[in-house]
Amino acid sequence: MTDLDISGAWLVDPAAGREGPGEIVVRDGVLESVVWLEGEEAAGVDDRGVIIAPGFIDLHAHFREPGNEDAETIASGLAAAAHGGFTTVCLMPNTTPPLDEPGVLARVRAAADASGSAVRLLAYGAVTAGRGGETLAALGELADAGVVGFSDDGSCVASASLVRNALAYAGALGLPLVDHAEDATQTDGAEANDGFVATVLGLRGWPAAAEEASVARDLSILAEVVRDVPAARLHLTHVSTAGALDLVRRAKAAGLPVTCDVTPHHLALTDEWIAGSRHWAWEASGDPWSDGAITTEPYASSLRVNPPLRSAADAAACREALLDGTADAVATDHAPHATVDKDVEFGTAANGISGIETALGVLLAMVDAGLLPLAGAIEGLTTGPARVLGSGVTARSIGLVEGAPADLVVFDRSESWTVSAAGLASKGKNTPLAGRELAGRVLFTIASGRLAFEAVAD
Amino acid sequence: MSSPTATEASPPADEAPVVVPSVDAAPETQAVAWRHRHLLDLDVVSWPEIELVMRTTDAMREVLERPIAKVPALRGRNVTILFYEASTRTRVSFEVAAKNLSADVVNIAAATSSVSKGESLVDTVRTVEALGAEMLVIRHPVSGAPYLAAETFSGSVLNGGDGWHAHPTQALLDLYTMRSHLPGGSVAGRKVVILGDVLHSRVARSNIWSLTAAGADLWLCGPATLLRGFEAWASRGAAGGGRFNVTSSLDEALRDADVVMALRIQRERMASGLLPSVREYAARYGLTSARLGLAQPGALVMHPGPMNEGVEIAADVAAGTQSVITEQVTNGVAVRMALLHLLAGSRAGGVAPAAAGPNA
Numbered sequence: 001m002t003d004l005d006i007s008g009a010w011l012v013d014p015a016a017g018r019e020g021p022g023e024i025v026v027r028d029g030v031l032e033s034v035v036w037l038e039g040e041e042a043a044g045v046d047d048r049g050v051i052i053a054p055g056f057i058d059l060h061a062h063f064r065e066p067g068n069e070d071a072e073t074i075a076s077g078l079a080a081a082a083h084g085g086f087t088t089v090c091l092m093p094n095t096t097p098p099l100d101e102p103g104v105l106a107r108v109r110a111a112a113d114a115s116g117s118a119v120r121l122l123a124y125g126a127v128t129a130g131r132g133g134e135t136l137a138a139l140g141e142l143a144d145a146g147v148v149g150f151s152d153d154g155s156c157v158a159s160a161s162l163v164r165n166a167l168a169y170a171g172a173l174g175l176p177l178v179d180h181a182e183d184a185t186q187t188d189g190a191e192a193n194d195g196f197v198a199t200v201l202g203l204r205g206w207p208a209a210a211e212e213a214s215v216a217r218d219l220s221i222l223a224e225v226v227r228d229v230p231a232a233r234l235h236l237t238h239v240s241t242a243g244a245l246d247l248v249r250r251a252k253a254a255g256l257p258v259t260c261d262v263t264p265h266h267l268a269l270t271d272e273w274i275a276g277s278r279h280w281a282w283e284a285s286g287d288p289w290s291d292g293a294i295t296t297e298p299y300a301s302s303l304r305v306n307p308p309l310r311s312a313a314d315a316a317a318c319r320e321a322l323l324d325g326t327a328d329a330v331a332t333d334h335a336p337h338a339t340v341d342k343d344v345e346f347g348t349a350a351n352g353i354s355g356i357e358t359a360l361g362v363l364l365a366m367v368d369a370g371l372l373p374l375a376g377a378i379e380g381l382t383t384g385p386a387r388v389l390g391s392g393v394t395a396r397s398i399g400l401v402e403g404a405p406a407d408l409v410v411f412d413r414s415e416s417w418t419v420s421a422a423g424l425a426s427k428g429k430n431t432p433l434a435g436r437e438l439a440g441r442v443l444f445t446i447a448s449g450r451l452a453f454e455a456v457a458d
Numbered sequence: 459m460s461s462p463t464a465t466e467a468s469p470p471a472d473e474a475p476v477v478v479p480s481v482d483a484a485p486e487t488q489a490v491a492w493r494h495r496h497l498l499d500l501d502v503v504s505w506p507e508i509e510l511v512m513r514t515t516d517a518m519r520e521v522l523e524r525p526i527a528k529v530p531a532l533r534g535r536n537v538t539i540l541f542y543e544a545s546t547r548t549r550v551s552f553e554v555a556a557k558n559l560s561a562d563v564v565n566i567a568a569a570t571s572s573v574s575k576g577e578s579l580v581d582t583v584r585t586v587e588a589l590g591a592e593m594l595v596i597r598h599p600v601s602g603a604p605y606l607a608a609e610t611f612s613g614s615v616l617n618g619g620d621g622w623h624a625h626p627t628q629a630l631l632d633l634y635t636m637r638s639h640l641p642g643g644s645v646a647g648r649k650v651v652i653l654g655d656v657l658h659s660r661v662a663r664s665n666i667w668s669l670t671a672a673g674a675d676l677w678l679c680g681p682a683t684l685l686r687g688f689e690a691w692a693s694r695g696a697a698g699g700g701r702f703n704v705t706s707s708l709d710e711a712l713r714d715a716d717v718v719m720a721l722r723i724q725r726e727r728m729a730s731g732l733l734p735s736v737r738e739y740a741a742r743y744g745l746t747s748a749r750l751g752l753a754q755p756g757a758l759v760m761h762p763g764p765m766n767e768g769v770e771i772a773a774d775v776a777a778g779t780q781s782v783i784t785e786q787v788t789n790g791v792a793v794r795m796a797l798l799h800l801l802a803g804s805r806a807g808g809v810a811p812a813a814a815g816p817n818a
Binding site: 191194195196198199200201202203204205286287289290297298299301340343344345346347348 | 501578579580598600601602603605606608609620621622623624660663686687688690691694695
């Protein structure tokens with residue numbers, strides 16, 4: 001069993017609304033004591049060194065098993081999650097076959113058990129049978145088997161009447177519909193955010209309106225469904241445009257049961273990266289050809305992602321949404337791909353970024369830039385996603401709770417690490433951050449009382 | 459590529475004298491200020507470098523006028539021409555250019571190679587390199603594909619057209635053709651109109667870089683659906699410098715123009731709902747002699763080919779006295795000879811462009 005003693009660290013406990021110097025003791029996997037230090041004992045401890053936080057929850061990851069084990073397996077995905085500080089992951093059902101009936105869920109769970117990983121695996125079921133977009137999947141059976149929601153992620157549920165039915169049916173089961181908002185009639189062949197960069201690079205434009213039209217549709221349907229099914233819930237994942245976030249903001253203000261998440265890459269990267277810029281979103285000028293931002297080759301296929309990297313203004317809107325609570329959580333949309341599917345022309349590359357191991361580092365870059373409080377970043381990875389999942393779903397308290405099985409991450413903000421293909425536990429090496437230094441090396445991840453990851457001394 | 463060159467878009471002022479390579483000697487023996495290993499687009503090519511291409515092209519034009527239009531500059535060098543799109547004029551132009559420089563030319567058309575069996579671009583590039591390719595000319599339907607080829611290939615890559623993105627040799631031959639006709643040999647301050655399907659045009663995009671660098675008064679004109687996204691570029695200007703104009707008004711664009719370049723309209727544009735019909739396009743945007751009357755007397759008429767006569771350009775205009783369309787074809791050979799020569803003598807050597815300094 002796991003033992004760990006750390007003193008002189010900075011504790012962040014968003015569930016308790018508290019952060020400050022402290023120490024923890026883990027004995028036999030149980031968080032035996034949490035001591036908040038004060039006065040002289042706290043001297044010299046600040047939030048720029050070793051941080052202890054509750055284990056992270058990822059609302060959105062793809063582990064590719066069954067069906068595409070060259071890209072990721074359950075075992076490699078769980079190892080990657082632990083390396084990233086995550087102790088709970090929610091997997092999307094777009095595997096081959098898709099997770100649209102309990103048998104596939106059983107396979108996935110068996111693979112997780114076989115991996116021996118301490119990271120807790122949760123899964124969404126498909127909304128439609130075979131993710132075909134035509135008839136409902138076995139929602140009730142999937143709910144009984146323990147899925148945490150329903151999603152056809154990778155595609156939008158194109159039929160508005162099916163969205164209506166799924167919201168009602170899933171709502172009655174106490175589970176959210178998790179929609180990937182994309183009006184596909186506007187994105188046929190689309191390659192990059194419709195805008196200046198796509199125009200210059202000759203890439204087919206992917207309009208913000210495609211996301212916003214879909215979000216508006218889902219929200220107006222939700223407003224009607226909740227009259228009959230008050231428990232209906234909508235979660236919009238990887239929201240990426242200022243307009244879509246504004247729609248969510250207004251819907252929340254009107255009291256609709258909607259939540260949403262934003263991804264680290266939509267917070268920190270922009271379409272200018274496709275032109276060869278490597279400036280963070282908050283450093284972007286909007287014209288990489290004029291401001292000297294272009295430092296590398298254009299068209300890196302690791303940047304091809306759905307929804308696409310947007311403008312600096314959209315990234316700022318994602319950040320604003322996280323700060324004002326419009327966005328409930330940061331979800332990685334970890335989308336590993338085999339090299340053969342990415343080492344091709346930009347326009348033919350598979351969509352997706354392998355991001356579960358870099359999420360913390362990217363958020364810390366925002367914290368370092370003074371754009372996000374440390375506690376806000378941690379909240380987006382812990383209490384935020386827990387709230388989206390709903391009480392009881394994660395079957396443990398989120399927070400540094402004495403007497404509970406330890407579920408926490410220890411990282412060092414003062415220690416940076418360089419992202420490299422070899423250094424990623426994920427089989428998906430498709431990260432645009434390769435070669436980049438990120439702060440916040442994870443030292444320990446303890447999930448459900450067991451050590452899930454421990455940094456090896458260099 | 460590396461950081462942009464034209465942070466201050468240089469007007470075509472008289473630069474310090476450039477050393478033009480001798481066409482009769484091997485390129486690597488000469489001290490020429492050409493530092494690009496590849497030519498993928500013009501966004502990273504500075505104005506003095508464009509001038510160097512122009513003057514080298516002059517030398518190549520002179521070669522073409524010799525009784526035997528052939529020099530030994532690239533003797534023994536393997537130039538492989540890898541085309542993933544059907545093309546006659548550009549492929550043959552590159553082939554003639556390479557042969558005029560005495561290179562060994564290998565032609566690969568994607569339809570007849572193992573590409574149709576699903577081989578990736580990266581594997582194909584490795585294969586042609588293993589077969590001896592030292593310079594690679596590539597045309598590809600996906601924007602940006604030549605950058606992937608350049609990452610893999612250890613020699614020089616010359617972009618023969620990629621997707622909607624770039625067609626740098628076409629833009630350079632267009633500039634060369636304009637300069638050889640315009641008074642004073644300069645396009646600075648001249649009104650140049652690119653007319654038609656700008657959205658899907660790699661020719662238009664590459665011309666934006668070169669013509670704004672040259673100080674032209676550039677106008678893009680066409681139906682609004684085919685100008686999508688260009689207003690944002692026009693108002694920022696290319697590389698922070700020369701701005702240009704975008705309009706759907708043909709009259710506004712053509713009035714007092716010095717050069718009118720019509721672009722090809724493809725029938726797929728109707729199927730995808732961008733245009734009502736070919737007939738309507740021809741009626742509203744076709745370049746007819748009556749419309750050409752709005753331009754300056756003697757304004758140049760250009761077209762990158764292949765033409766749909768009677769659609770984007772009337773047959774009598776294409777064949778008329780103001781047309782320099784066939785001259786574009788001849789100049790295309792000379793420009794491509796110049797570029798093959800310059801790239802073969804590139805000072806960049808094996809250094810990756812990203813690491814080779816601000817103008818690399």
